[in-house]
Amino acid sequence: MAEDHVWSVSAGRWFGVPVRIHVSLMVFIAMIFGVEWHYQDMIERSFGGTGLVTALVLIGSILVHEFAHLFAIANLGGHCNGMLLTPWGGNSDSTLLESGRSRAIIHMAGPFVSGMVFLFGAAILIRHTNANLESLINPLRPHGFRSANWELTILEIVTWVNFQLMAVNLLPCFPFDAAAALRATIDSLHLDVPRHRIESAIMAMGQGLAFTMIGMAWLLRGYDGGSIQPAWFVLLLAGITLTFAARYSYARETAYEDPDWDELEGAEYDSMYEDSDFFHFADADADENGSYSQWLMEKQHARESIEQELEADEERQADEILEKLHQSGITELSEDEKRILDRFSERIRRRRQSGV
Numbered sequence: 264m265a266e267d268h269v270w271s272v273s274a275g276r277w278f279g280v281p282v283r284i285h286v287s288l289m290v291f292i293a294m295i296f297g298v299e300w301h302y303q304d305m306i307e308r309s310f311g312g313t314g315l316v317t318a319l320v321l322i323g324s325i326l327v328h329e330f331a332h333l334f335a336i337a338n339l340g341g342h343c344n345g346m347l348l349t350p351w352g353g354n355s356d357s358t359l360l361e362s363g364r365s366r367a368i369i370h371m372a373g374p375f376v377s378g379m380v381f382l383f384g385a386a387i388l389i390r391h392t393n394a395n396l397e398s399l400i401n402p403l404r405p406h407g408f409r410s411a412n413w414e415l416t417i418l419e420i421v422t423w424v425n426f427q428l429m430a431v432n433l434l435p436c437f438p439f440d441a442a443a444a445l446r447a448t449i450d451s452l453h454l455d456v457p458r459h460r461i462e463s464a465i466m467a468m469g470q471g472l473a474f475t476m477i478g479m480a481w482l483l484r485g486y487d488g489g490s491i492q493p494a495w496f497v498l499l500l501a502g503i504t505l506t507f508a509a510r511y512s513y514a515r516e517t518a519y520e521d522p523d524w525d526e527l528e529g530a531e532y533d534s535m536y537e538d539s540d541f542f543h544f545a546d547a548d549a550d551e552n553g554s555y556s557q558w559l560m561e562k563q564h565a566r567e568s569i570e571q572e573l574e575a576d577e578e579r580q581a582d583e584i585l586e587k588l589h590q591s592g593i594t595e596l597s598e599d600e601k602r603i604l605d606r607f608s609e610r611i612r613r614r615r616q617s618g619v
Contacts, residue, residue: 363451436469469509
């Protein structure tokens with residue numbers, strides 16, 4: 264999460280978990296008010312009400328989406344090191360001893376809960392109002408807030424927002440949950456397939472989806488079926504964004520997900536950076552592209568900063584666990600607390616061996 268850390272601001276610690284807000288979420292909320300301002304005369308209501316309610320519902324739905332991930336992490340024996348909030352839900356950085364299938368469950372927990380909220384709201388609206396399914400799922404037709412009928416209009420907004428969160432995160436491309444779940448599922452199969460081939464397949468799916476959206480932008484260039492216009496421009500922008508996101512995901516995963524990267528035990532951070540082919544490549548081109556080398560160094564320092572913060576947080580937890588151990592004995596420690604102590608002890612051992 265080092266790259267995301269650079270483009271985010273801290274929101275403090277919630278239930279002991281560091282939470283950050285990505286700049287894209289702030290921009291997206293500003294766009295919500297922008298869309299309302301553009302159509303305020305057409306929708307015949309004062310500016311601010313719909314934008315405020317929609318923004319609050321979006322933030323609440325994102326939190327529910329992310330807490331579903333955290334619930335899955337906690338129940339699968341993992342530990343959440345940090346949470347980043349984005350317009351499509353967010354990213355949770357977790358430590359999990361189990362791999363593969365457990366990680367896939369964690370990644371799909373968010374879309375599952377968003378889908379359940381959507382189905383519950385849609386069932387009520389279709390049964391008790393004249394709402395139709397198309398109006399509840401059309402991404403280009405957001406719902407407005409009406410104070411005279413605030414209960415149903417809020418439910419419409421909640422239902423619409425949660426469908427979008429579910430649908431977007433089921434797209435099998437970066438940065439959505441389905442791509443991470445797909446990657447985890449492939450890992451659980453223990454296939455003897457090189458990492459770059461797996462990431463190439465995921466990138467191909469992402470780019471295929473992106474080109475599909477670009478094609479739809481051309482086909483729907485005259486479409487006028489929603490409040491967000493022009494529809495072709497929205498689809499074109501989404502397609503171009505996903506194209507670059509797919510390529511970025513491939514570069515990031517093949518650069519940082521070396522076989523030894525997840526094996527933090529018994530490895531020093533400096534040696535991981537020195538041994539990475541990605542940074543050797545950067546060193547080879549440093550004379551030709553100094554700015555690119557500087558960018559890599561900034562990313563390296565950002566990642567080191569994140570690792571240091573996580574270590575400091577785990578050492579604080581270890582101090583509390585040791586105090587509990589002294590007072591109550593080892594039988595009172597949970598499995599998570601024992602794992603934290605094991606990691607802390609191993610880190611101390613490595614530091615002594617290296618003379619740090």
